[in-house]
Structures are given as structure tokens and as C-alpha cells.
Amino acid sequence: MIERIRELLNREPAEIPVTAQGWVRTKRDTKHVTFLEVNDGSCLKSLQVIIDRNSREVTDTLNRVSTGASVSCTGRLAESPGKNQKVELHADTIELIGEAPPESYPLQKKRHSFEFLREIAHLRPRTNTIGAVARVRNAMSRAVHTFFQERDFLYIHTPIITTSDCEGAGEMFQVTTLPLNQVPMREGSPDYSRDFFQKPANLTVSGQLEAEIYALAMTNVYTFGPTFRAENSNTSRHLSEFWMIEPEMAFCTLEGNMEVAESFLKYVFSHVLETCREDMEFFNQWIQKGVIDSLSSVAEGVFTRMTYTDAVKELTAAPVSFEYPVSWGADLQSEHEKYLTEQVCRGPVIVTDYPREIKAFYMLLNDDEKTVRAMDVLVPRLGEIIGGSEREYRYDVLTRRILESGLDPKDYWWYLDLRRYGTVPHAGFGLGFERAVQYVTGMQNIRDVIPFPRAVGSAEF
RNA sequence: UCCCCUGUAGCUCAGCUGGUAGAGCGGGUGGCUGUUAACCACCAUGUCGGCGGUUCGAGUCCGUCCGGGGGAGCCA
Numbered sequence: 001m002i003e004r005i006r007e008l009l010n011r012e013p014a015e016i017p018v019t020a021q022g023w024v025r026t027k028r029d030t031k032h033v034t035f036l037e038v039n040d041g042s043c044l045k046s047l048q049v050i051i052d053r054n055s056r057e058v059t060d061t062l063n064r065v066s067t068g069a070s071v072s073c074t075g076r077l078a079e080s081p082g083k084n085q086k087v088e089l090h091a092d093t094i095e096l097i098g099e100a101p102p103e104s105y106p107l108q109k110k111r112h113s114f115e116f117l118r119e120i121a122h123l124r125p126r127t128n129t130i131g132a133v134a135r136v137r138n139a140m141s142r143a144v145h146t147f148f149q150e151r152d153f154l155y156i157h158t159p160i161i162t163t164s165d166c167e168g169a170g171e172m173f174q175v176t177t178l179p180l181n182q183v184p185m186r187e188g189s190p191d192y193s194r195d196f197f198q199k200p201a202n203l204t205v206s207g208q209l210e211a212e213i214y215a216l217a218m219t220n221v222y223t224f225g226p227t228f229r230a231e232n233s234n235t236s237r238h239l240s241e242f243w244m245i246e247p248e249m250a251f252c253t254l255e256g257n258m259e260v261a262e263s264f265l266k267y268v269f270s271h272v273l274e275t276c277r278e279d280m281e282f283f284n285q286w287i288q289k290g291v292i293d294s295l296s297s298v299a300e301g302v303f304t305r306m307t308y309t310d311a312v313k314e315l316t317a318a319p320v321s322f323e324y325p326v327s328w329g330a331d332l333q334s335e336h337e338k339y340l341t342e343q344v345c346r347g348p349v350i351v352t353d354y355p356r357e358i359k360a361f362y363m364l365l366n367d368d369e370k371t372v373r374a375m376d377v378l379v380p381r382l383g384e385i386i387g388g389s390e391r392e393y394r395y396d397v398l399t400r401r402i403l404e405s406g407l408d409p410k411d412y413w414w415y416l417d418l419r420r421y422g423t424v425p426h427a428g429f430g431l432g433f434e435r436a437v438q439y440v441t442g443m444q445n446i447r448d449v450i451p452f453p454r455a456v457g458s459a460e461f
Numbered sequence: 462u463c464c465c466c467u468g469u470a471g472c473u474c475a476g477c478u479g480g481u482a483g484a485g486c487g488g489g490u491g492g493c494u495g496u497u498a499a500c501c502a503c504c505a506u507g508u509c510g511g512c513g514g515u516u517c518g519a520g521u522c523c524g525u526c527c528g529g530g531g532g533a534g535c536c537a
Binding site for chain 1 (some may be wrong): 532
């Protein structure tokens with residue numbers, strides 16, 4: 001394989017011929033030579049290639065080279081007299097592999113709006129910002145796996161298609177092979193016995209319940225996979241298809257859960273700061289001023305721990321007026337979370353022990369019967385980035401909580417079985433991967449941190 | 462789903478209280494130059510999102526539909 005441009009840019013000038021391949025970002029002509037900026041996605045920077053227009057053949061080739069064209073250039077790496085780069089490629093030969101007619105190629109040298117780039121999602125990774133997002137997203141994925149693998153967590157592939165209609169985390173996409181123009185009916189409703197799975201099936205909204213199954217056998221596991229929500233929500237923070245990370249740990253209480261969540265965030269953020277320095281400086285300068293500082297302070301700072309009850313006390317005593325009133329029993333609004341992280345704790349805070357009414361049935365009920373062992377990790381600038389809990393592991397209590405939530409224990413038979421056979425305290429949390437990428441890059445819209453965003457009315461490419 | 466904003470050249474936008482359209486960038490042509498947001502000159506840009514209405518006349522006002530953005534709710 002040809003050496004990548006990232007490697008070439010780090011090399012010293014030498015006489016040995018090297019080849020660079022990539023896509024032309026810009027072309028500039030002077031009297032006798034042509035300058036190309038060639039980028040291959042290996043890093044933010046492009047390689048400056050200089051070609052002497054000393055023959056008719058080279059001139060003809062260069063006339064057809066324009067922004068977006070793919071080229072292969074061979075020559076010597078030389079010290080650059082220009083101030084924007086250390087080395088440059090003095091090419092003896094240039095091969096035009098694929099033209100990009102300038103009258104129709106949509107990408108220009110100037111800045112484009114992200115809205116426009118979304119319409120050309122097949123070409124947008126060739127821009128500085130989307131390219132940088134792709135590299136940071138990749139580094140974060142890698143860090144997620146490394147973090148858990150180094151701690152002996154097993155990566156579990158939980159199902160994409162599920163027939164348990166009990167996940168209750170949002171609207172689901174139905175999966176069916178029934179003919180939609182003539183659905184077989186039985187007693188007034190679709191006859192699912194004739195559907196592919198012989199019962200209603202959906203795309204998963206969470207892998208947590210299945211992760212719990214494996215945690216209660218393998219001890220420590222995690223999932224990292226696609227998740228689907230059919231909610232009709234059109235915001236800069238929601239996608240219909242997104243990636244979620246869900247660790248689940250047996251013999252673990254909320255304290256252990258908090259420790260893992262804190263070290264997890266610190267690990268991933270540190271990894272990006274260390275390995276994506278150039279891209280992060282780009283985001284810091286052009287996308288979100290101060291993003292490096294805020295990431296560093298999370299990576300190095302302390303995570304304050306606070307119960308929901310104490311948080312409400314802090315907010316009630318706050319010398320500011322909130323748009324939404326604070327009262328025990330009500331969920332924290334984003335303005336409240338912002339105040340806690342930015343004013344009270346001046347850094348990340350983990351809020352625990354929420355009222356049972358505003359949290360899910362599977363969270364461990366405290367002895368006070370009023371609160372559950374839930375935790376939300378809040379960070380400055382964003383608010384909630386992680387939500388998790390210690391799970392209810394007592395069969396009787398869980399059955400009671402299912403009933404109280406208006407659900408049918410029969411639908412949860414296998415989930416309850418885990419509490420009948422060898423139950424054990426366990427805990428876990430969930431993290432929306434794209435939200436984390438948004439936080440790290442400072443990108444405003446979640447649709448720009450996933451290669452091919454799916455949202456209401458939008459699934460192009 | 463609700464509220465607000467928005468849709469004009471390939472892109473980013475201007476177009477006041479109604480009188481059939483402009484700029485910058487991009488593109489083309491020529492010039493200059495080890496250039497790097499290159500520079501200078503000239504040239505061409507268009508169903509003003511769709512449909513309907515008011516009016517002598519609609520980019521502009523009204524209705525409606527579609528697309529985009531922001532906020533809320535829901536959440537990750």
C-alpha cells in the first residue's frame with residue numbers, strides 16, 4: 001500500500017521517490033509550476049504537491065485537474081520554502097485518476113453550511129469538518145472498546161430485531177413481511193401468526209435487558225450497537241438510528257457503576273485529546289471555542305456526587321430564578337442541570353437516588369420506598385450524558401414494580417427468571433454515542449456526527 | 462407533535478412601506494505571480510420552493526402544501 005499523507009507529512013526531506021494519492025482540495029497556478037493540495041483523509045492537513053509544467057503532456061493533464069479530482073503523484077519530499085508546511089512533494093509525474101468537472105462538482109474551496117452538506121452526504125466526508133468528525137468518531141469507538149476490553153468486559157452483540165414489546169423506551173419501528181396492501185386479519189387485528197416471526201417484531205430500542213442476561217453469566221459485559229427510535233422528534237439532538245453503549249456489571253452496586261462511568265468518560269476524552277490533537281484544535285478554533293479546555297477539565301477533574309434530594313436543596317436555595325420551578329418529585333430540567341454543573345459543582349456531577357415515579361421500573365428501590373438507585377452523569381455545556389442505575393434484583397420487588405407500572409409480568413418472564421435463578425446485585429448505564437461525539441467535537445447538530453443520519457422524513461443515502 | 466424563524470444564481474445572502482432582480486464566493490475566458498482564503502480584468506448566470514388568492518401589477522401581501530433551521534416535549 002502507498003504511504004498515507006499523514007505519514008508523508010511527518011517525514012524528513014529525502015531523495016527517495018515517494019507517491020501520494022488522494023483528492024485535490026485546491027489548485028493554484030503560477031507561471032511555471034502548479035500547486036495542488038492533496039488530501040487522503042488520513043489527517044486534516046493536505047500535502048502540497050508542486051508540479052513543473054515543463055511539457056505539453058503535464059500541462060494537458062493539469063488542465064483537467066480541479067477541486068475534487070483524484071490524483072496519484074510521485075516525486076521527492078523537499079523542505080518547503082512556504083510557511084504553511086514543513087515538507088512538500090516535488091512531483092515528477094502526476095496521474096489524473098478521476099476527474100471532477102468543476103462546473104458540476106458541488107464542493108467549493110469556501111465554507112459550506114452543514115445543511116447543504118447534509119444534502120450531499122456522499123461527498124461531505126471530503127470536507128475538513130466532516131473528515132475531522134469521522135476521525136474523532138473512529139478514535140472514540142476504538143477507545144470505547146479498549147476501555148472495556150482492558151477491564152475484561154465481554155462485548156455482547158444484542159439483537160437488532162426484538163419481539164419483546166416490553167422495552168418501553170420509546171416508539172418502535174415494526175419489522176414485518178406481511179403484505180401492507182392486504183394484511184391478513186383475524187378478529188379485527190393483524191394475524192401475526194402469519195408474520196415472519198409469528199408475532200409482532202420491532203427494531204430494538206435498547207440492548208440493556210439482553211445485556212443483563214449475559215452479565216448474570218459473564219459478570220461484566222457491554223454492548224455497542226445501533227438502536228432505533230421511531231419518535232417524531234425533530235431536534236439537533238435526536239436521530240431515529242443511533243449507536244448506544246451499554247455496560248452491565250454483576251456483583252456491582254451503584255457505587256461501582258459511578259466509578260466505571262467516571263473512568264469511562266475520562267478514558268475516552270483523554271484518548272481523543274491525545275490521539276486527535278490536530279482535529280481537536282480545528283474544532284476548538286472553528287466549531288466550538290473552548291471545547292479542548294472543557295474536555296480536559298472533565299478528563300482531569302473530579303466528578304461530584306450528589307443525591308437528587310441534595311440537588312433539589314441546592315437548586316431551591318439558588319439565588320437565581322428558573323423558568324421551571326424546582327420541587328422534590330419533578331424531573332430536573334436542562335436549566336437545572338446546567339446550574340448544577342456550571343455554578344454549584346463547576347464540573348461534572350453524578351446525581352443519584354431519584355424519585356421512583358420519574359424513573360424506570362427496573363431500577364433498585366431504596367429502603368425509603370420513595371427513591372431508586374438511579375444515576376445521571378451531568379457535564380457542563382451539555383447536561384445529561386450518561387443515565388444508569390443499579391437494577392432491581394429482588395424477584396418480589398421487581399414483580400411489584402412491574403405491576404405498579406401498569407405492565408404485565410408475563411411479558412417479562414425471562415427477565416424475572418434472572419431474579420429467580422441465581423440473582424445478584426448488578427448495575428449498568430447507557431450512553432448515546434452520537435451525543436458523546438457531539439460533546440467532544442462541539443458540533444451543534446447530531447446529524448453531522450453520524451455518517452448517514454436517519455431522522456423523521458429523512459433517510460437518503 | 463406544538464411554537465418561532467426561514468426558502469431568491471452552483472454556494473452564502475441582500476432586496477425598505479407591492480412596479481417582473483443584485484452582491485460576494487464559485488464557474489468560464491484572458492493576464493500576473495513559489496502559490497497557500499492567491500491576485501487583477503472581463504463574461505454568463507435565475508420557473509424568486511409548489512399551488513391557489515388579493516391587485517392594473519406579487520420575490521414582496523393573504524391562504525395552503527412541501528423542504529430547512531432553532532426552541533419545547535420526549536429522550537440517548
